[in-house]
Amino acid sequence: MKYISTRGQAPELTFEEAMLTGLARDGGLYVPAEIPTLSREDIAALKGLSYEETAYRVMRPFVGDSFTDEEFRGIIARAYEGFGHAARAPLKQLAPNHFLMELFHGPTLAFKDFAMQLIGQLFQVALKRRGESVTIVGATSGDTGSAAMEAFAGLDAVNVFIMYPHGRVSEVQRRQMTTPTASNVHALAVDGDFDDCQARLKDMFNDFDFRDEVKLAGVNSINFARVLAQVVYYFTSAVSLGAPDRKISFTVPTGNFGDVFAGFIAKQMGLPIDQLVVATNQNDILHRCLSGQGYHKGDTIPSISPSMDIQVSSNFERALFYAYGQDGAAVAQLMDELKTGGFEVSQGAMQALGETYVSGRASETETLATIQSELAASNELLCPHGAVGVKVANEHRCAATPMVTLATAHPAKFPAAVKQASGVHPALPPRMADLYDRSETLTQITNDLTVLEDHIRKTIAK
Numbered sequence: 001m002k003y004i005s006t007r008g009q010a011p012e013l014t015f016e017e018a019m020l021t022g023l024a025r026d027g028g029l030y031v032p033a034e035i036p037t038l039s040r041e042d043i044a045a046l047k048g049l050s051y052e053e054t055a056y057r058v059m060r061p062f063v064g065d066s067f068t069d070e071e072f073r074g075i076i077a078r079a080y081e082g083f084g085h086a087a088r089a090p091l092k093q094l095a096p097n098h099f100l101m102e103l104f105h106g107p108t109l110a111f112k113d114f115a116m117q118l119i120g121q122l123f124q125v126a127l128k129r130r131g132e133s134v135t136i137v138g139a140t141s142g143d144t145g146s147a148a149m150e151a152f153a154g155l156d157a158v159n160v161f162i163m164y165p166h167g168r169v170s171e172v173q174r175r176q177m178t179t180p181t182a183s184n185v186h187a188l189a190v191d192g193d194f195d196d197c198q199a200r201l202k203d204m205f206n207d208f209d210f211r212d213e214v215k216l217a218g219v220n221s222i223n224f225a226r227v228l229a230q231v232v233y234y235f236t237s238a239v240s241l242g243a244p245d246r247k248i249s250f251t252v253p254t255g256n257f258g259d260v261f262a263g264f265i266a267k268q269m270g271l272p273i274d275q276l277v278v279a280t281n282q283n284d285i286l287h288r289c290l291s292g293q294g295y296h297k298g299d300t301i302p303s304i305s306p307s308m309d310i311q312v313s314s315n316f317e318r319a320l321f322y323a324y325g326q327d328g329a330a331v332a333q334l335m336d337e338l339k340t341g342g343f344e345v346s347q348g349a350m351q352a353l354g355e356t357y358v359s360g361r362a363s364e365t366e367t368l369a370t371i372q373s374e375l376a377a378s379n380e381l382l383c384p385h386g387a388v389g390v391k392v393a394n395e396h397r398c399a400a401t402p403m404v405t406l407a408t409a410h411p412a413k414f415p416a417a418v419k420q421a422s423g424v425h426p427a428l429p430p431r432m433a434d435l436y437d438r439s440e441t442l443t444q445i446t447n448d449l450t451v452l453e454d455h456i457r458k459t460i461a462k
C-alpha cells in the first residue's frame with residue numbers, strides 16, 4: 001500500500017513513512033494511492049464484533065507491511081483499553097431514526113482520543129523498531145492538544161509541543177494541556193488564533209532545515225493515520241443500525257474536515273452511507289463553499305464551539321483532491337490561490353462534492369437553543385459541538401434512513417456554554433474531578449516562526 005501527495009510532487013511513501021512524516025514535502029497531504037474496499041460479505045461479518053476487532057478488519061488493508069498482524073492487534077488493544085465505555089463509541093437514540101454517537105469516552109473526553117491513542121501506540125512501536133526519536137509539534141483548537149499530550153506523555157523517543165490560541169480555548173481544554181506532568185510534553189500559548197497556529201505548523205514543515213534537524217513529526221489531522229482511526233466508528237455504528245442491508249446517514253460537526261473525510265473514506269470502502277452532512281458553526285466557510293459560493297477566507301469569529309473555529313480547513317484539500325479526479329496539479333493551483341484569500345471550485349468538482357457531502361450551519365443562538373431543546377426532548381445534555389450537529393441533522397434527516405449525529409466532545413469540556421443554555425452544570429467524570437486543583441505550566445509565546453523554532457530547539461537540547 002503506497003501513499004501519494006494531494007499535490008502530486010512528493011515521493012510515494014509506505015503507511016509508516018507517511019505516518020511519521022505528516023505533511024508531504026510538496027506541502028500536500030498524504031492519501032492512499034488506492035482506497036481498499038470491503039465486500040458486502042466482509043461488512044455483514046462485522047455484526048456483533050467488538051470495536052477492536054472491527055478496527056482491525058477496517059484498518060488492516062491500509063497498513064500494508066508496515067506492521068505485522070500481531071503488532072497491529074496489540075496496538076489497537078492498547079489504544080482503546082483506557083476508554084470509559086465497553087462499546088468505545090456507543091449509540092444513544094435521540095428521536096425516531098435519529099441516533100447520537102458518543103465519541104467522548106476516551107481519556108480527554110473528545111473524539112480526538114480515538115485517533116491520538118492509536119497514533120501514540122503506532123509511533124511507539126515504529127520508533128522503537130527504528131531506534132529513532134522525533135519531535136512532534138501540533139496545533140490545536142483545543143482538543144487535539146490534550147489528546148496528543150495524553151497519548152505521548154512519558155514516551156522516551158518523543159518530545160511533544162502543542163501550540164494553542166492563547167485565551168481562545170475553554171478552561172477545561174486549557175487545563176488539560178497545562179497540567180500534565182510528564183517532562184516530554186509542552187504547552188505553548190500562541191498570541192493568535194487557531195489558523196495562526198496551524199499556519200506556523202505548516203511553516204515549520206516547510207522549513208526543511210528545521211524539519212530535518214529536530215526530526216519533525218505531525219499528529220494533526222494532516223496525518224493520514226488519524227483519519228484512518230476515525231473511519232472505524234462509521235463502520236461500527238452503521239453495522240449496528242443495519243448496514244450493509246440498509247443505508248445510514250451521518251452528520252458531522254466539522255472544523256478541519258478530518259472527521260467527515262473519514263466518513264468519505266468509509267463510503268469509498270463500500271459502507272452504504274447515504275448523506276454525509278457537514279455541520280459548521282458561524283465560521284461557515286465549508287458550508288458556503290459546499291453551497292456553491294467558492295472557498296474564501298474570512299476572519300475567525302470565536303464561538304461557543306471553539307474546536308470548530310477554523311477558516312482554513314486542512315483536510316478539505318483531501319476532499320478537493322478526489323473531487324478533482326486526483327489531479328495534484330489542480331489542487332496545488334487552488335492552494336496557491338488560497339494564499340491570497342480563496343478560490344472558486346470548478347463545476348465538475350462541485351458536482352463530485354455534491355455526490356458525497358451536503359452541509360448546514362448553526363448560529364450561536366441556534367446552538368444554545370438546541371442544547372436546551374434536546375435536553376427537554378431526550379434528556380440528553382449536548383456539548384456545543386454536538387448541538388451544532390443535532391441542529392443541522394434535524395434539517396436533513398428523513399424517516400426512511402437512520403441518521404447518526406457525532407457527539408464529538410463531553411459537555412463537561414464546555415461547562416459555561418452548557419450551563420448558559422440549559423441551566424445545568426455538567427460534571428466532569430470522577431477520574432478528572434481534580435482538574436481544577438492541579439497546577440498549570442505553559443509558555444506564552446509570540447506568533448512568530450523564528451521565535452517558536454528557537455524555543456523548540458532550546459527545549460529539546462536540555
Ligand SMILES: *Cc1c(COP(=O)(O)O)cnc(C)c1O
Nearest residue numbers: 143255256257258259307408409
Ligand atoms: C476537532 C473537533 C471538531 C472538528 O473536527 P474536524 O475533524 O477538525 O472537522 C469538532 N468537535 C470537537 C469537540 C473537536 O474537538
